[in-house]
Amino acid sequence: MKTYRLSIGNVERDLPYIDVSTNSGIPFVELLGDVELTNAVADELMKLIPQGTDLLFTVATSGVPLGHALSERLGIPYRVARKRRRTYMRDPLIQEVASMTLGVSETLWLDRRHAEFIAGKRVAIVTDVVVSGATMLSLARLVERAGGTVNGYYAGFVQGQPSIDIKAVQQLPVTPQSTL
Amino acid sequence: MKTYRLSIGNVERDLPYIDVSTNSGIPFVELLGDVELTNAVADELMKLIPQGTDLLFTVATSGVPLGHALSERLGIPYRVARKRRRTYMRDPLIQEVASMTLGVSETLWLDRRHAEFIAGKRVAIVTDVVVSGATMLSLARLVERAGGTVNGYYAGFVQGQPSIDIKAVQQLPVTPQSTL
Incomplete structure (x- = not known):
């Protein structure tokens, strides 16, 4: 199986390719469960986030480790939009995702407590991929x-x-299936 | 609204109560989005995990920040079971949760790559609550x-x-609704 060699700081990973359509593949990068890679990405990404940012905002689940690591480094809080309604949510904000690539519609949920926390703040939108x-x-x-x-x-x-x-640490290739 | 005062190390939080049944409430503790509290819990919980543990295993989404923080502190990897099938999963392990409290059945998904990583390892099961x-x-x-x-x-x-x-950092009360 062909893999893609990723290098961030001192961390290297050989990523498997996954299909995104019948004729192309992308390297699959997963920060979840990988502290070393998460921290290496956070070390680079933190340099791109402007001073004066009050809050980081990301999405469950894959954005969580990066949100945590960036929050720690920048000394500003992070909050997480959820992809399912949680039983404890009161009067949540609900937002549809107009997704082309997923082929399914997704919905984001934000508990009212967190919405109130966001009010008046300058917010950097952050995700892993x-x-x-x-x-x-x-x-x-x-x-x-x-x-x-x-x-x-x-x-x-x-x-x-x-x-x-989007300001990103790295651009990853989209590769024709025929070459994989 | 009555709250519950939580203290872990130097971190204090006033937690709201949420209903768990028609006649009792529990303090709602959320590590997601709270680096300070996550790290305070990890600092205590790491002391309870025995030497010789090879791997931490937790569940999305709420277990992720704690898994990350513990993995960082103990220098051992963590892996995450998912609550939804992801498109990139190949031949995943599927496990039902026999839940009494949630009132709905849940399913855990573990990608085959991660199952293979778990094989032969001594694994600490970790969650936030x-x-x-x-x-x-x-x-x-x-x-x-x-x-x-x-x-x-x-x-x-x-x-x-x-x-x-279960070895835990703290026991939280279940409080009769009538006293809230």
Whole structure:
């Protein structure tokens, strides 16, 4: 099986390819369960987040380790939008994701307590991997609806050509299936 | 609204109560988005995990920050069971959770790559909050099915009387609704 050699700081990983369509594949990068890689990405990504940012906002589950590691490094809090309603949520904000790549519609949930925390803050939208940018745009919409201001989009990795301007640590290739 | 004062190391939080049944409430503790509290819990919980543990195993999403922080402190890896099938999973292990408290059945998913990583390892089952212990038992079953050995159960917080022996940083009260 062909793999993609990823290097971030001193950390190297050989990533397997996964299918994104019938004729292309992308290297599959997973921060969940990988402290070393998460911290290496956070060390680089923190340099891209502007001073004056009050809060990091990411999405469950894959964005959580990076949110935690960035929050620790920058000394600012992070909050997490959920993909399922949790029983403890009271009066949550609900936001659809207009996803092209997933082929299924997703919904983001933000508990009212967290929405109130976002109000008035300058918020950096953060995720581990961006493909279309649709999830990031939905996170941004949640920030605006909660009364916060979006202070840019930041990702560990970008694959393909997202529709928005994203500052990322690395661009990963989309590779024709025939060459894998 | 009545709250519960939580103290872990130097960190204090006033937790809201949430309903767990028509006649009792529990303090709602959330590590997600709270680096300070996550790290304080990890600092205490790491002392309870025995030497010779090869791997930490937790569950998405709420267990992720604690898994990350413990992995960092102990210098051993962590892995995460998912609550939804992800498109990239190949031949996953699937495990039902026999949950009493949630009132809905849940399913845990573990990608084959991670199951293979668990094989032959001594694995500490870790979660943030335990109520019935049903999720922990399902995590343990996944470990055994993957060919690993369960090396105990560890949690930030225990609420109520779980059916298994769990080492936890703190016991949280279950409070009669009438007193809230």
